[in-house]
Amino acid sequence: MWRKQSEGKPSPGSVAPGTIDSPSYSPSRPASAGIPPLSSAPSSPALSAPSPDAAALTHGIRIRGDLTGKADLFIDGEVEGAIRLGDSRLTVGPGGRVKADIEAREIAVRGHVEGNLRGSERILLGSSCRVRGDIEAPRIVMEEGAQFKGRVEMGPAADVRERQNAKRAAPVAVSPAAPSNVPVTTAVSVPVEVPRGSR
């Protein structure tokens, strides 16, 4: 019976020769054995898959300088400089080594990043990532095992600051038709913190 099994068709769970072994499969260890997983932030599907039409800097490519653009970008190579993607998404793959300040709508990291990260929508730190720098975004998702050293600013404060910076950069248009009793809001240049107990 043993021989039959080993020589015949692979059973559903076994690994056929020449195929890539799944990391979760270990012949010497039953799947249920081991330490129960820590209660962790759910792995975001967005984190594991960059968008299919994203531009890619694949493994082995090294760039020194500033990267700017309006398209999504996937980096699995090495970048040193600054990255500004405006309203687009940046994914740093497991092989990615980035030494740069990064600004994008959404930043997902699975590789190594040294620099400040600023996401106008959210930042995702994967379990294999290693980030050294400050991060700032309205939403930050971290998987268990993510390594991060630096300061975090999350929630409305980062969002408000982002909007303030956008306002400062954009020319202010005043509508002459606006009634005089409507309060006019202006960008304030004081640092904004999350109000205590506001959420």
Add this chain to the structure above:
Amino acid sequence: MGEKSRWGSAVARAASHARGAAPAVAAAGKASHNSQNLRLSNGLKDFLWLISDVENGRLLDLGQLSQATLSFFIERGFRVTTDDMLRSWKEFRSAEEEKERNAPPSDFNEPLTPEEIAQHFLEHSLQYPDGEFNAILAWDIFDHLDAGLLARVASRLHDIAHPGGAVLALFHSKQPERSCRYRIVDNQTIEIAPTGPPSPHVRIFQNRELLNLFGRFRSAKTFVGRDQLREGLFIK
């Protein structure tokens, strides 16, 4: 105000904090906790009370990164800095050992003493401005640090703590079976989750040693739980 009523108001404040927590964060927390690993923590309760009046506070978390802990303090208006100190220390030590192995043999290459290694490490670690943090979560790092580092790290924490700032640390009273990671669940509960490999030997402190170690702090208070974990609260 008497100590008791002050305590009562602090607890009420802490409870109202918990009620005011963002539903999303609370829900995420509850969904993921293993009740076996939860621990009611008087040290945490006191720690939160001490910092409950701080406006725009700054917190330093010296443990492993935890989104729950991060969210807990950010929701309360803190700016959070995370610095996984034990990992940095292990990496530094392996890098030093590697350097030593690769160094050309020479009469002048004396191996560094533990004190010198500790000093080199602190030249690159915990480099924050003095008085920067209102709150510091040290978790159980002192159980795992080398002897040469202990006093220096405690002293450095005193330097970077804001006057009146608090440090919460945990100390094992007996050898734990596994390494653990800690995260804050609510204003009086800590989740202690085992993290895989058996724990390397940890230092077991006597009360007197703790008081000496944190001698620069204005006040020290310890809490002992049934789970052989002692909590220490140190105020600058």
